[in-house]
Amino acid sequence: xxxxxxxxxxxxxxxxxxxxxxxxxxxxxxxxxxxxxxxxxxxxxxxxxxxxxxxxxxxxxxxxxxxxxxxxxxxxxxxxxxxxxxxxx
Numbered sequence: 001x002x003x004x005x006x007x008x009x010x011x012x013x014x015x016x017x018x019x020x021x022x023x024x025x026x027x028x029x030x031x032x033x034x035x036x037x038x039x040x041x042x043x044x045x046x047x048x049x050x051x052x053x054x055x056x057x058x059x060x061x062x063x064x065x066x067x068x069x070x071x072x073x074x075x076x077x078x079x080x081x082x083x084x085x086x087x088x089x
Contacts, residue, residue: 007055011043011070012077019074033075040071 015036022032044067047055057063 007047007052008066008070011040011047011067012073014043015039015071015074016077019078033072036071036074037068038071040067040069040074043067044070 018039019032019036022035023029041064044057044063044065045060047067048057048060048063055063055066057066
């Protein structure tokens, strides 16, 4: 069984990069998770309609949900990196 992990990981990485750009722009950090969710939703829908191989959704609603979760995962990855790097101090 294949869950389309490469497609989901790609959405997460793209959203993570967008989050870094937003952080560098000086925009208030409270907007980063919302932006990641929205970017993920758009990328999830794009993944469905562009016909990505092994994309884990067959309908628009599921594709958007997969994208949102992937986008929000980028925020979680950022927090995990912060927590792990602060433990060494």
